[in-house]
Amino acid sequence: MSDSVTGRIRNAGLRVTRGRVAAIETLQALGGHRTVDEIARGLTGRGVKVARATVFNVLGDLATAGLVVIADAGPGPTRYEVATYDHHHFVCTICGSITDVPCAENGGQCIEPAVVDGTVSNVQVIYRGVCSSCEAGDT
C-alpha cells in the first residue's frame, strides 16, 4: 500500500518526500473531496508536522503530476481528491455535500466536444441541486 504510494510519486518524476507520501495517504484515508485545511489537520492527526505553505506546495505538485485532482465544485476553498476514474460532481446547494457522478456509462466522453475557439483538453461538469438526504429532511 504505502509502497505503491512512493512508487506512484517516483513514477511521476517527483522526489519521494515525507510530506508527499503523507499527503496522499492522508487524502486516501480521509476520502472524498478535501480542502487544504482538512488535509493539513489530517496530517497533524497522523503525527506528520508540515508547514501550511508546504501543504499548498505539495498538493499543487501532486495535482500537476496527476496523482491528485482538483475537485471543482464552485466557489469556496479548493478541494482535492485522490485521482481515480473519470467523473464529475454533484453539489448539494443545501448541505454543500459533494458526490461523484460517473462519467458516461460507456466509459467514453460523456459530453459532446463543444465548438470552441481553441483546443479543449479537459471538461468538468458540476451538477447542482438537492441531495436525497436534504430532500428527505426538508419539511
Add this chain to the structure above:
Amino acid sequence: MSDSVTGRIRNAGLRVTRGRVAAIETLQALGGHRTVDEIARGLTGRGVKVARATVFNVLGDLATAGLVVIADAGPGPTRYEVATYDHHHFVCTICGSITDVPCAENGGQCIEPAVVDGTVSNVQVIYRGVCSSCEAGDT
C-alpha cells in the same frame, strides 16, 4: 434601457436601489465575466460610491434573484455576468481568458441528466484548454 433595469429588479421582487441599478448597468457596460473587484472599480469609475461589502451583498442578491449569474470558471475570485442565454465556459489554462460556449445547438439540454442521488436543478460545464490566440502565440 435604464428603465428596463429597474423593471427587472422590481419584477424580481427586490427594492430598486441606486447600488443595484448601478451594479447591473456596470456589469452590462463592462461585459464578460467580472470579479467583484472589477465591478467595484467600474462603479467608482461611473461616479457611484458603494462600500465593498455592498458590492458583495448586491451581487449576491442579484444572483439569487437570477438577474446576474455566477460564471463558474474554477479557482480564483467569483466572477459574475449578466444573465442571458444558457451557456457554459471555456477557460484558457494559459492566459486565463473565459469565453462563452453556447449550450447545445438545438437549444435543449446539452448534457444527459446524470444519475445522481437527488434532484439536479442546474448543470455547469467548464471546458479547459488553450485558446486560439495562445495557440498562435505559442512558440
Add this chain to the structure above:
DNA sequence: TGCTAAATTGGACTAAGTCCAAAGAAGCTC
C-alpha cells in the same frame, strides 16, 4: 560519504469574503 538540486519551513503578506451594529433610503399607507 559528500554533493547538489529540489523540497520544506515559517512568517509576513495579499486577496477574497463575511459579519455586524448603526445610519440611510425605498416604498407603502393614509
Add this chain to the structure above:
DNA sequence: GAGCTTCTTTGGACTTAGTCCAATTTAGCA
C-alpha cells in the same frame, strides 16, 4: 407628501485562502 416600517447600505474589523521568499533541510545520485 408625511410618516412609518422594513430593507439596504455603510465601513471597519475580522476570518479564511492562498502566495512569496530567504534560510534551512533532505532525497537521491555519484
